[in-house]
Amino acid sequence: KQEVTQIPAALSVPEGENLVLNCSFTDSAIYNLQWFRQDPGKGLTSLLLIQSSQREQTSGRLNASLDKSSGRSTLYIAASQPGDSATYLCAVKEGGSEKLVFGKGTKLTVNP
Amino acid sequence: EAGVTQFPSHSVIEKGQTVTLRCDPISGHDNLYWYRRVMGKEIKFLLHFVKESKQDESGMPNNRFLAERTGGTYSTLKVQPAELEDSGVYFCASSPPGINYGYTFGSGTRLTVV
Numbered sequence: 001k002q003e004v005t006q007i008p009a010a011l012s013v014p015e016g017e018n019l020v021l022n023c024s025f026t027d028s029a030i031y032n033l034q035w036f037r038q039d040p041g042k043g044l045t046s047l048l049l050i051q052s053s054q055r056e057q058t059s060g061r062l063n064a065s066l067d068k069s070s071g072r073s074t075l076y077i078a079a080s081q082p083g084d085s086a087t088y089l090c091a092v093k094e095g096g097s098e099k100l101v102f103g104k105g106t107k108l109t110v111n112p
Numbered sequence: 113e114a115g116v117t118q119f120p121s122h123s124v125i126e127k128g129q130t131v132t133l134r135c136d137p138i139s140g141h142d143n144l145y146w147y148r149r150v151m152g153k154e155i156k157f158l159l160h161f162v163k164e165s166k167q168d169e170s171g172m173p174n175n176r177f178l179a180e181r182t183g184g185t186y187s188t189l190k191v192q193p194a195e196l197e198d199s200g201v202y203f204c205a206s207s208p209p210g211i212n213y214g215y216t217f218g219s220g221t222r223l224t225v226v
């Protein structure tokens with residue numbers, strides 16, 4: 001059974017710091033991995049999608065990497081800003097199904 | 113393009129009542145999914161439609177939950193009768209045909225059963 005773990009559960013950093021959020025999954029048979037952002041009381045906003053054959057994806061100040069064989073992904077946020085404060089969720093699309101399996105998320109607070 | 117639309121955004125009902133949630137996916141997205149997040153837990157899969165057909169409903173918690181997708185367009189999720197443990201946020205998502213596409217999620221419906 002696929003399980004997704006996100007560490008840390010919460011993170012508080014000063015503005016301007018570079019930071020890394022971690023995601024691990026137990027079964028490497030995945031189609032892709034997606035990072036989402038959720039603001040309080042809002043839906044999920046897709047940040048980056050990495051296919052199983054890819055190693056990384058970049059969008060602006062965000063960079064996500066994928067090491068499928070070791071079951072790990074990281075989300076790197078450069079020069080963090082208070083507007084980056086949100087919960088970040090990692091989800092893998094299981095091989096052989098269309099389901100997304102989510103981690104519990106990392107709650108990020110960027111202090112001005 | 114319009115996103116995935118869900119309504120209502122909030123619903124408060126009494127135990128034993130019936131509630132129907134609605135999701136309008138992005139036009140042209142054959143795949144439609146329902147997920148749920150209960151307090152303190154991770155978001156979990158409920159079911160998956162391909163057009164109007166249920167492809168996978170392995171995540172539906174019990175027979176009090178009924179999902180339909182009329183003509184392969186919008187979908188409804190009915191809870192009847194609602195129980196306290198059904199409280200949570202219900203998300204709908206859609207994606208184009210093909211396994212390599214990511215999901216687009218709606219804003220969710222926050223259901224509170226009192």
